[in-house]
Amino acid sequence: MGDPLEQALQRDELLSEIEELAEDLEASLAEAEPWEERYERYDRHRWDEGYNDDEGMEAIYEEYVEPLVELFDRAQAAFDYGRPSLAREAYEKLFELLDIRDDYGRGLHITDLTGVHPGETYARYLRAVYETEPPARRPTALFEAMHQVEVGLATRNPMLGDLLQVSSRPLPNREPFLVEWIAYLRTQNDSAADALLREAIRLSQGTPGLAALAREEGRDRPRAYLDWFAALEKEGRYSKALAAAQQALQDLPAELPIRATIADHLCAAAARLDEPEALRSGRWEAFLAEPTLSRLLDVWDALPGNKERTTRMRQAACYLRDRLAQPPQGFRGFSWEFDGLERPVRVRTTVLAHAYLLAGQLEDARQLAAREKVLGWSSDDNPQGLVVTSLLVLLSGGVPGDLPPNLAQLWWGNLQGSAWYSSGQEELQARLERVYAERFARMALAGASEVRALTWCLDVAERRIDAIVGGQHRGSYDKAAMLTVACAMVLHLRGDPQRAGAWIDGIRDRYPRHRSFQAELRTALARKEQ
Secondary structure: OOOHHHHHOOHHHHHHHHHHHHHHHHHHHHOHHHHHHHHHHHOHHHHHOOOOHHHHHHHHHHHHHHHHHHHHHHHHHHHHOOOHHHHHHHHHHHHHHHOOOOOOOOOOOHHHOOOOOHHHHHHHHHHHHHHHOOHHHHHHHHHHHHHHHHOOOOOOOOOHHHHHHOOOOOOOOHHHHHHHHHHHHOOOOOHHHHHHHHHHHHHHHHHHHHHHHHHHHOOOOOHHHHHHHHHHHHOOOHHHHHHHHHHHHHHOOOOOOOHHHHHHHHHHHHHHHOOHHHHHHHHHHHHHHOOOHHHHHHHHHHOOOHHHHHHHHHHHHHHHHHHHHOOOOOOOOOOOOOOOOOOOOOOOHHHHHHHHHHHOOHHHHHHHHHOOOOOOOOOOOOOHHHHHHHHHHHHHOOEOOEOOHHHHHHHHHHHHHHHOOOOOHHHHHHHHHHHHHHHHOOOOOOHHHHHHHHHHHHHHHHHHHHHHHHOOOHHHHHHHHHHHHHHHHHHHHOOOHHHHHHHHHHHHHHOOOOHHHHHHHHHHHHHHOO
């Protein structure tokens, strides 16, 4: 019978088996529609149980998975046992097989093959391309192959380091190739070439090479700064990293979103070195580049006292207002590295509302919210719920953490809505609760502003309740009931129980036939007594 390994490495046999499997797969693709029709005819009941086309396609192609896995294993064996030419041919034919699709764009993907790791598979293929190309052709051939492989990967795109790690064998002619690779990549003008050039300089020249690249070409290649900072941090050279990040922020245009990540490196170094002023500066720069709610809170937390925080929140509000009026028109994106560091952030109106509230600019917050609709409070572009609830908390004389149940739930829900569109939602919400507890403990309404705020809140609440209940938005009846009782509790805490009772009676009497709303109102009133 012969050696199984030798049989696996037989060139003609391996390639012919791949071709035969591809022909069988194409034949099955041609019959895909009749298969589905037969499935539907004989197993119609499965459609009622949630059967879909994908399940039918899985049944069609299931028989190809095991032989495909075996062929990929044999291609890997060819690579592992020093047969790069055979491995390259086999992988190319296997990739072509995976590109076969029916008229609906359906077929097999490398992620369907159990035990076949996409990243390692493509790395072996690229290493085989490298080893089978003559030295003069290697840069061009490898770069083109990397672009072809890019579409097959679901996460990170291939890098030269993958070729180094996928085999225990040293990369042939590594140092001469790196020189030629760097020269070639400088002639290319896309995000892949930028990423690969920075990697090649790191591999060949280390931290000094990254420093030179950042200083000389940082405006055109801002990610070179990030690679330089990462290398300095790995070496524990935080003073150098801090100075380099400060210089980068001076050199790069103000509108670049990547400045936020550069500022993050500045802050990391400043924290290590216990440099509070540098940390505050970095937090502000990060917010300017990426004006999100979490970065606004970073700015707040970095400042030492209430006066400094109020001043900076006012500045933040001005900046956010300008950004909302003139949003970025576009950006130069580097897509190869999948992290979106060059993607500008869309400023959300609720972030401006938070800045106004934390700055103590309550009238500005009220005017911002007054323009919005009484429905859609869960939208991140409608700050009305946040502002109304914040004013009700202040009017109640309480602080977050010590509020009546309905008002507390209303307040908590609006903070949750502010954090909903952010990563680390629960952590961000906890930070909001802490920051507002600090801020509201030092804030109060008085005089005409107090009367105006109360009148406006009750007016908005009444219109919102009418829109929900009168519009028969039954899924939001609980929200309308909660708002009704929360407003009544604020009136009661302000020493006007008669008005509080009249408020509830007025809402209740307005909708005597809306039994679902009446039930929700009774539930909210019972919660009030807890």
